[in-house]
Amino acid sequence: MIFQNENSFEVKEKIENSKIAILPIGAVEAHGPHLPLGTDNYLAERISERVAERTGAFVLPTLPYGQVWSLKNFPGSINISNESLISLLVDMGVSLYEQGFRVFAMINGHLGNAVALKEAARKLYQQYPDFKILYLFYPGTKKVTEEVRETKSSHATYFHACEIETSYMLYLAKEYVDMSKAITDIPNIPASADVTPTPWEEFTNSAVLGDAKLATKEKGEKIIEVAIDNMVKLIEGAKDEINGTK
Amino acid sequence: MIFQNENSFEVKEKIENSKIAILPIGAVEAHGPHLPLGTDNYLAERISERVAERTGAFVLPTLPYGQVWSLKNFPGSINISNESLISLLVDMGVSLYEQGFRVFAMINGHLGNAVALKEAARKLYQQYPDFKILYLFYPGTKKVTEEVRETKSSHATYFHACEIETSYMLYLAKEYVDMSKAITDIPNIPASADVTPTPWEEFTNSAVLGDAKLATKEKGEKIIEVAIDNMVKLIEGAKDEINGTK
Amino acid sequence: MIFQNENSFEVKEKIENSKIAILPIGAVEAHGPHLPLGTDNYLAERISERVAERTGAFVLPTLPYGQVWSLKNFPGSINISNESLISLLVDMGVSLYEQGFRVFAMINGHLGNAVALKEAARKLYQQYPDFKILYLFYPGTKKVTEEVRETKSSHATYFHACEIETSYMLYLAKEYVDMSKAITDIPNIPASADVTPTPWEEFTNSAVLGDAKLATKEKGEKIIEVAIDNMVKLIEGAKDEINGTK
Amino acid sequence: MIFQNENSFEVKEKIENSKIAILPIGAVEAHGPHLPLGTDNYLAERISERVAERTGAFVLPTLPYGQVWSLKNFPGSINISNESLISLLVDMGVSLYEQGFRVFAMINGHLGNAVALKEAARKLYQQYPDFKILYLFYPGTKKVTEEVRETKSSHATYFHACEIETSYMLYLAKEYVDMSKAITDIPNIPASADVTPTPWEEFTNSAVLGDAKLATKEKGEKIIEVAIDNMVKLIEGAKDEINGTK
Amino acid sequence: MIFQNENSFEVKEKIENSKIAILPIGAVEAHGPHLPLGTDNYLAERISERVAERTGAFVLPTLPYGQVWSLKNFPGSINISNESLISLLVDMGVSLYEQGFRVFAMINGHLGNAVALKEAARKLYQQYPDFKILYLFYPGTKKVTEEVRETKSSHATYFHACEIETSYMLYLAKEYVDMSKAITDIPNIPASADVTPTPWEEFTNSAVLGDAKLATKEKGEKIIEVAIDNMVKLIEGAKDEINGTK
Amino acid sequence: MIFQNENSFEVKEKIENSKIAILPIGAVEAHGPHLPLGTDNYLAERISERVAERTGAFVLPTLPYGQVWSLKNFPGSINISNESLISLLVDMGVSLYEQGFRVFAMINGHLGNAVALKEAARKLYQQYPDFKILYLFYPGTKKVTEEVRETKSSHATYFHACEIETSYMLYLAKEYVDMSKAITDIPNIPASADVTPTPWEEFTNSAVLGDAKLATKEKGEKIIEVAIDNMVKLIEGAKDEINGTK
DSSP, X not given: OXXXXXXXXXXXXXXXXXXXXXEEEOOBOOOTTTSOTTHHHHHHHHHHHXXXXXXXXXXXXXXXXBOOGGGTTSTTOBBOOHXXXXXXXXXXHHHHHHHTOOEEEEEESOGGGHHHHHHHHHHHHHHOTTOEEEEESXXXXXXXXXXXXXXXXXXXXOOOSSHHHHHHHXXXXXXXXXXXXXXXXXXXXXXXXXTSOOOGGGTOSSOOOEEGGGOOHHHHHHHHHHHHHHHHHHHHHHHHHHTTOO | OBGGGSOHHHHHHHHHHHOEEEEEEOOBOOOTTTXXXXXXXXXXXXXXXXXXXXXTOEEOOOBOXXXXXXXXXXXXXXXXXXXXXXXXXXXXXXXXXXXXXXXXXXXXXXXXXXXXXXXXXXXXXXXXXXXXXXXXXXXXXXXXXXXHOSXXXXXXXXXXXXXXXHHHHHHHOGGGOOGGGOOEEOOXXXXXXXXXXXXXXXXXXXXXXXXXXXXXHHHHHHHHHHHHHHHXXXXXXXXXXXXXXX | OBXXXXXXXXXXXXXXXXXXXXXXXXXXXXXXXXXXXXXXXXXXXXXXHHHHHHXXXXXXXXXXXXXXXXXXXXXXXXXXXXXHHHHHHHHHHHHHHHHTOOEEEEEESOGGGHHHHHHHHHHHHHHOTTOEEEEESSTTOHHHHHHHOSSOOSSSSXXXXXXXXXXXXXXXXXXXXOGGGOOEEOOOOOGGGGTSOOOGGXXXXXXXXXXXXXXXXXXXXXXXXXXXXXXXXXXXXXXXXXXXXX | XXXXXXXXXXHHHHHHHHOEEEEEEOOBOOOTTTSOTTHHHHHHHHHHHHHHHHHTOEEOOOBOOBXXXXXXXXXXXXXXXXXXXXXXHHHHHHHHHHHTOOEEEEEESOGGGHHHHHHHHHHHHHHOTTOEEEEESSTTOHHHHHHHOSSOOSSSSOOOSSHHHHHHHHHHOGXXXXXXXXXXXXXXXXXXXXXXXXXXXXXXXXXXXXXXXXXXXXXXXXXHHHHHHHHHHHHHHHHHHHTTOO | OBGGGSOHHHHHHHHHHHOEEEEEEOOBOOOTTTSOTTHHHHHHHHHHHHHHHHHTOEEOOOBOOBOOGGGTTSTTOBBOOHHHHHHHHHHHHHHHHHHTOOEEEEEESOGGGHHHHHHHHHHHHHHOXXXXXXXXXXXXXXXXXHHXXXXXXXXXXXXOSSHHHHHHHHHHOGGGOOGGGOOEEOOOOOGGGGTSOOOGGGTOSSOOOEXXXXXXXXXXXXXXXXXXXXXXXXXXXXHHHHTTOO | OBGGGSOHHHHHHHXXXXXXXXXXXXXXXXXXXXXXTTHHHHHHHHHHHHHHHHHXXXXXXXXXXXXXXXXXXXXXXBBOOHHHHHHHHHHHHHHHHHHTOOEEEEEESOGGGHHHHHHHHHHHHHHOTTOEEEEESSTTOHHHHHHHOSSOOSSSSOOOSSHHHHHHHHHHOGGGOOGGGOOEEOXXXXXXXXXXXXXXXXXXXXXXXXXXXXXXHHHHHHHHHHHHHHHHHHHHHHHXXXXXXX
C-alpha cells in the first residue's frame, strides 16, 4: 500500500476502504560516524511499512526534512523551522482530509519534530473535528527500553546515535550501519541544557550520546516490536473511533 | 553520492570538495490510469541521480510534496501551498549554505512547483549573493520535444501523463508504468484556462492531456538525455562561477 | 465608466448592471532612455479604457506599483514584493465581491506581476467560487507579434522597451515616447537566466531588449488590437458564465 | 517632476539632486451624492503636485487604494487592510531608499490611512535611521478650519464629504464636484463611535457628515493653502536634516 | 469580581449573569524620576476595579506590557510591537466570547496601545458581530482636563508623567509616587513629531512633559471620576445593546 | 526588586548591576472547585519573588495569559495561541536585551506554555548569542515529588489541581485555596492522549487530575524549595557565564 505507486483511477475506492494515511517523517541530521545522516528517515519509513501492513493503511512518501535545531551546526544536518514544518503538515492534512482520509498518522523518527507535529495536529483537529491525527514517536517503549539497555541513558528524553538508536538501525536498516566505526562517547549533559537554548556542540563533538558499540539487532527488535504493536493499537483505536465503533 | 547515506564525520570534507547539492522535488498527483501518483517524484529522483554522477554533486532526499492546485480535486493528489513550499525551501537553502554548499540545484519533476522554486531561489540569492540556486524543469528540451512528439501538444506549456511524460517514465522508471491501461484523451483546453483559475476537472476527467498510448522508451530517452545534458552544463556553469573560474 | 468618478448614491445600481471591474496594473520601472518609468502603467490604463468601453465594465484606478525584481537595481525602478501585491489584490477582490462585482479583470502591463496576479486570483476563487477573476497580459498575441516584428526576440517570454513595447507606446501613449533617444541594444541573455536568479544588470546596461528604433505606431496597433479583442472575448465569456448564459 | 514620466537614463542624477519623493495616497470611498468615490485621490494628488513644485520633489504615481473600514459597506468603497497597506509602503520605502531618496513624504487624502502610514514610517525608520519619512494629512489646519467653517464639526477628528472636504474639492478639483447634488446631513454620532468598532452605516445613510451646501472654493483655498505651506515647511525641514544643515 | 480568583465550577453561571469582561492594559515605560515604570499598569488596574464595581463586570488580570515605541530607548521601558499586541488581544477576545462574555472592555492606561486595541477590536467585531469590544482611554475628559490644569499642555494629544498623569497617580496609587522627586520639564515638541517617526529622546531627557510639581490628588480625582463615569455609561450602553434593551 | 516600581532615572544603573530579569508567566485556566483560575499566575509570581531575592534579579510584571489549549473549553479558561505568545516574548526579550539585561529567566507556572517559551528562547538566542534565556518549570523536582506524593500520578508529565499543585498553593498562596471544596477525581487518561489532540473534557469533568484532598502545605514546601534552589543555581550559572566567570 505504497500510496505514490497507486494510480488516480483506482485510488479513490481504496482510500474509502482504508481511510488511514501514514506519513513517515524523519530528518537529515548528524548521527555520529557509524550511522547515516538519514537514520531517522530510514527508521520512520521501515516502521511505517510494518505498521501499514498490519492496519491496512497507505504509506505516503517519506517527508525527509525535519527540525534539527540542536544539531544544525554538525556536519550534514539540514534544519527546517517549526513554522515551515507546521505549515507544510497542515497543508498536507487538509488535502488528505479532502481526499477522504480520516486517520492521519505521522510516524516520526526524529524527536525534534515532535513540537511541530503536535501543533499541526491541533490545527487540523480544530478545523476537522472528525479527523484523527496521530503523532507517533516510539510510543510506549519506555519500560522495554529500560529493560534492554545496558548503559544508563545520557538524558531523560533524548537518545541519539547510541546503544538504543543504533540497535533500531541494526534491526530495521542494518545495511546503512557501519559497526566498525561505532564509538563510545558518553557526554556530560549539563542540567542547564533542559532550560536554556543549548546547541549540542556545547557538550558533544560526536553527536553520539552513549555507547553505540553495545547496540545489537536483538535489542532493537525488542523495542521496535513494542513500538509497532503500540502504533497498531493506537491507529486501530483511531479507526474505530472514526467508524463510530468505539 | 546519496547525501543521507553519508556520515557526519566524513561529510564535511566531501561537501567542501563538491559544493553542489541537488534536490529532487516532485509531487503526489493524479497521472491518469497508467502512471502512478508519484510519477513526478520518480522522474525528479532518477534524473537527479544521473546528473549527480556527472557533476560530482550530492543528491538530497527527494522532497515528494508539491503545489498541485490545478489537480488537487483529482483522486490521490496532495496539495501544498506555495507559501509552505517557499518557506521550507528557504530554510533548506540556509542550512545548505551554512553547511558549505555553494550550488543548490532543484531538479523539478512538476511544473506546478515552478513559481515556488523561483521565489525561494530569489529570497536565498538576496541573502547570499555568492550562492547559486538553480531551478531546473527539463531545460532546453523544447526543440527536441517538438521533433519527437507525434501528436500535437494540448497546451503551450502544460504536458501531463501524455505521450511525452509517459515516455519519460518508460525511459526512467518503467517498472511503475502500466501501458495496458494507457489511454488517449485529448482535452479541449479553453483559452480562458490561461487567464483565470481553472481546476483541471473543468476540461478533463482523466488528467491525461494527450495520447499516452504513443509513448515509447525511445522518445523519453531522446528528450531526457537532452535535459540531462543541459542540466549538467548549467550546474557546471554555476560551479565555475562560484569557483571564480568564469 | 471611470469608477472613481462615480458617486456613491448612483454607483450601486450601475455595479449591478455591469458586474465587471477592470483593474489596470503596471509598475514603475526602468524602460531605457526613450520610454518613461511609468510605461507599464500607461499601457495598462489605456488598454483598460478601451476594453471597458466595449464590455460595459468599470475601470478602477490604476495600481501603479508592481514586482520588478529583475530590474530593481536600475535607476527609477520601485519594487514591490509578491507577498505585498498578493495581499493587496486579495483585499481588493474581497471588497469588489462584496460591492456586487462578479468579474474582476486585472489588465496587466508588466510581466513581473504575473505570478502575484495568478496567486491572488486563485485565493479569491477559493473563497468565492462564483467570482471570475482574470489576469490578462496581452493574451493571444503570440502569433501576430511574430508576424509584426522585424527583429528576433531576445528571449522566449520577455520583451522590454524594445521594438514591440515601444510600438505599443507609440500606438497608445506616444506623448510619453521620445523616439530620438531610442536605441538598439540586443543583449545576449544567457541560458542560465531562466534557471537561476539573474538581475538584469548582469546582461544589459540599458534595460532595452532589442531594437527600439524599429518601433512604429502601426506595429503597436496590430498587436494591441488583437490583445484588446481577446480581452473583450475573455471578459464577455466570463460574464456569460456568471450570468449562467454559458 | 512627475516621477513616472522620467526615463531611467536621466533619473539617477535628478534623484541625487532632489532626494525627495512624494507619494499621494488616497482611497476609493463613498463621499455622498455630490463628490466622486475618488475624492481623496484627487485631493492627495493635486496637493502633491503643488507641494512638489515648491520643494523640488518628485511626485510618485498616486496609490489610489486605502483603508476604508468605517465606510466599506457603502456603495463604491474598496477597502484595503492595514496589513496590506503597511507591507506595500514598506516595500516602496525600501526601494526609494535604495534609489537614493532620503525624504519620503506620504501626502494622505484619507484619514483612515493614518495608522498604516505611521506604522510603515516607523518600520522604515528603524531600518534606515537616515531616512526621513513623513505622513501628512492636512497638517496644522486646525485653527484655520475653525475660522473658516460656518457649521459645527460633527466630530472631533472626522470630517467627510462635508462643508470642509467639499470646499477642498471646489478649490482643487471642482470638475469632479456636482454642487447641485450637495446635501445637508448632520448625523448624531454617538459617543461610543470613538470607543467601539462602529461602521458608519450605524449613524449615517449618506456618508456626508455636515452641510455640504455651504462649501465654497474660497473656504477650501484658505485651508488648503495653510496645509500646503505647512507641508512645504515640514519637507524643507526634513531635507535640511538629511543634508546636515540643521 | 476579580476573574482569576474565581473557580471553574462557579464561574460559568457568573459569566452568564455578568457578560462583561474588563481588561486593564498598561505598559512598562519610563515616567520620569517620581513615577514608577508601571504607572500605566497601576492606573489601568485601579480604574478597572472601580468601573467593575459599578457595572458588575469581571476584572481580568492586567496585561502589563504595551507598545512604547516612542519611549523605548529610555531606561526601563519594555516595548511590544503592535503585531504581537493585536494577535494576543484577538486570541483573548475569541476565548472570552467562547466563554460567554459579550462585552469586552479594554481599559487602557497607555496611549501607545490605542492603535493595537482598535485594530484588535475591529478584527473581533468582524468575526463576532454580536460582541461589543470597547477600548477606553480616559473617555470624555478633555473638558474637565482643560478646567483642571494650571499649565498649558505640551502637546495636543500626549500627556506624560506631568501635572495630569501625576495627579491621576496621586488619586489612585499615591503609594507609588515620590513627589519629592517631581520635576518641571516643559519640552519644546517640534511640529514634525506629529508627522515623522520621532523617538522622544529627540526632545526630552526626562520623559516628563510638563510640570509634575503641580500635580494634586484633587486634580486627579476630578478627571478620573469623569473618566470612570463615562466608562460606566459606555459599558452600560454596550450591555443594553447586547441585551437588546436598546 | 519589583521592576515596575522602579523609576527611569535610577533603573539604568541597577540593571547594569543586576543584569537579570525574571518574568513570571502563568495562565488563566480551570483548576477545579478549590483552586482559583489564576493558580498558575500566583505560583509563578510568588516563586519569582523568592528567586529574585536570592539572585539579585528584577521581577517583571507577571504575564498572566498562556496557552491553555487542552482546557480551553472549561469554564473560565482564556487561551492564547503559541504564535501570539512567542511573538510577545520575543519582543520583550529584544527590549530587555537593549535595556542591558543579559539573563532573562521565564519562571513558568503552566506546562502548556513550555513550547512557546522554548521557541521564543531559541529565537532570541539566535539573535543575541550572549543573551542567556531560561525557561523554568519546577526544574529538578521529579525525585522529590515522587517521595512526597501519596497517590500515583495520573500522567507521566501532567499534574493539575491535584495533590501536588494544591500543595504548592497551600505553601505559596493559601489565601486563594478553599480546601473545603477539594475533591478526589482520578481520571483514566487514555494512552491516546499523548499521541492525538485530546481536549481534557474527553477524560475529566473537573479538571482535577488526582486527589486534591491529600494536599498539604508541607508537601508543597518540600517540592517548591527544591525547585527554588534549582532555579537559583541555574540563574547563578547563567550569570557566571555571561560574566565570563565560568
